[in-house]
Amino acid sequence: MANLExxxxxxxxxxxARIADTVKRTQLEYNEGLSLKYDAKIYLKRxxxxxxxxxKLRGAYNMISTLDPEQRQQGVVCASAGNHAQGVAYxxxxxxxxxxxxxxxxxxxxxxKQTEMFGGDNIKIVLVGDTFDDCMKEALIYTTTHQMVFxxxxxxxxxxxGQGTVGVEIFEDLPSTDVVIMPxxxxxLASGVGSYFKHVNPAISLIGVEPEGAxxxxxxxxxxxxxxxxxxxxxxxxxxVKRVGNLTFEYCSELLDQMLLIPEGKICTTILKxxxxxxxxxxxxxxxxxxxxxxxxxxxxxxxxxxxxxGGNNDIERMQEIKxxxxxxxxxxHYFIVRFPQRPGALKAFVNNVLxxxxxxxxxxFIKKTNRExxxxxxxxxxxxxxxxxxxxxxxxxxxxxxxxxxNDQTLFEYLV
Numbered sequence: 001m002a003n004l005e006x007x008x009x010x011x012x013x014x015x016x017a018r019i020a021d022t023v024k025r026t027q028l029e030y031n032e033g034l035s036l037k038y039d040a041k042i043y044l045k046r047x048x049x050x051x052x053x054x055x056k057l058r059g060a061y062n063m064i065s066t067l068d069p070e071q072r073q074q075g076v077v078c079a080s081a082g083n084h085a086q087g088v089a090y091x092x093x094x095x096x097x098x099x100x101x102x103x104x105x106x107x108x109x110x111x112x113k114q115t116e117m118f119g120g121d122n123i124k125i126v127l128v129g130d131t132f133d134d135c136m137k138e139a140l141i142y143t144t145t146h147q148m149v150f151x152x153x154x155x156x157x158x159x160x161x162g163q164g165t166v167g168v169e170i171f172e173d174l175p176s177t178d179v180v181i182m183p184x185x186x187x188x189l190a191s192g193v194g195s196y197f198k199h200v201n202p203a204i205s206l207i208g209v210e211p212e213g214a215x216x217x218x219x220x221x222x223x224x225x226x227x228x229x230x231x232x233x234x235x236x237x238x239x240x241v242k243r244v245g246n247l248t249f250e251y252c253s254e255l256l257d258q259m260l261l262i263p264e265g266k267i268c269t270t271i272l273k274x275x276x277x278x279x280x281x282x283x284x285x286x287x288x289x290x291x292x293x294x295x296x297x298x299x300x301x302x303x304x305x306x307x308x309x310x311g312g313n314n315d316i317e318r319m320q321e322i323k324x325x326x327x328x329x330x331x332x333x334h335y336f337i338v339r340f341p342q343r344p345g346a347l348k349a350f351v352n353n354v355l356x357x358x359x360x361x362x363x364x365x366f367i368k369k370t371n372r373e374x375x376x377x378x379x380x381x382x383x384x385x386x387x388x389x390x391x392x393x394x395x396x397x398x399x400x401x402x403x404x405x406x407x408n409d410q411t412l413f414e415y416l417v
Contacts, residue, residue: 016165028173041304048312052086060087062162079139081237082111084153089119099123102139110315133242154188155245164192178303179205183288185239187248194255209288211236212261238285262291265329268322283314331386335406339376354395358384
């Protein structure tokens with residue numbers, strides 16, 4: 001790592017001093033429930049409590065505050081799925097700089113409103129493209145055309161340096177840390193925190209975590225260089241990046257001791273547990289580090305572990321989708337196409353004889369209906385225990401209800417559900 005550090009000349013302590021008057025020093029919070037569950041000392045670095053509810057302000061402000069007077073006069077441009085946009089917007093207002101912010105059209109409205117609030121009259125928002133990568137292309141074109149300064153979300157030394165101040169705070173508060181678990185989108189946070197920690201504590205274990213549907217760093221590490229993914233699941237919008245940065249890849253390939261992928265459904269379960277058990281509101285990317293604990297339970301016993309909760313910009317309107325994905329992942333919700341026998345009382349028999357005492361029909365609609373007979377029905381059933389599923393299927397068979405399990409057929413599931 002020495003060569004990389006020399007090449008980009010990162011100074012995390014200087015960055016920490018530079019941003020101190022603007023960026024909140026977030027708390028490092030011991031979590032008793034998680035600690036008992038995993039037989040370890042689990043701490044949460046609460047970047048969801050940051051001024052803009054994510055760590056992204058650190059890198060954005062660190063870079064923008066170092067621009068010379070001529071660059072400030074030209075103004076800045078960024079591309080972001082939301083959190084970087086808010087960091088840039090806040091920095092523009094704080095430093096009285098003009099900013100143009102490109103965001104994907106699918107960005108949650110809550111993040112757009114927050115960006116407008118933080119930037120005020122200093123910023124203009126442009127919604128374009130379906131992904132971060134799409135709006136990035138447009139933002140770069142705009143930057144060149146208008147001779148402004150581009151503020152990248154992750155692949156820049158000053159951005160990495162600013163994100164690394166999260167590590168500075170963790171080390172100052174808890175120098176005995178054994179393991180740091182970090183969410184990865186483009187890799188800026190992992191690069192900064194990892195670089196700082198490997199300098200002050202080379203024995204520390206650094207673990208990167210990505211959503212299963214957007215494994216851009218994981219694929220880059222396997223390939224030996226960044227690759228552009230053809231398709232990504234955009235659900236974990238704060239970490240849904242098709243291609244990681246060249247610089248962040250260099251850092252992560254040198255620094256990370258382990259790279260994990262987490263199913264989106266598991267992330268949703270973690271979001272709900274953090275809310276219900278700890279009253280912590282996190283966005284999907286913010287839950288990544290905590291969601292990884294199950295995969296690490298055998299290796300973290302007895303250790304001091306820090307999970308970086310990267311952000312809390314979660315739109316309340318997404319909660320139904322989050323609950324649905326969690327139930328599906330946990331095996332508690334199942335969808336079927338059921339063809340009811342053409343006999344009187346078939347539907348009543350299904351309710352009385354097929355459903356278990358704790359099963360609940362959450363969706364029922366006939367896919368096709370004629371004057372003569374009912375066609376197949378789309379049926380959603382929620383279970384109390386995942387282990388009840390086998391007996392539910394057996395009762396369908398016993399009472400002659402032909403069915404197709406949609407959970408096991410991705411194409412039909414996406415089409416019908």
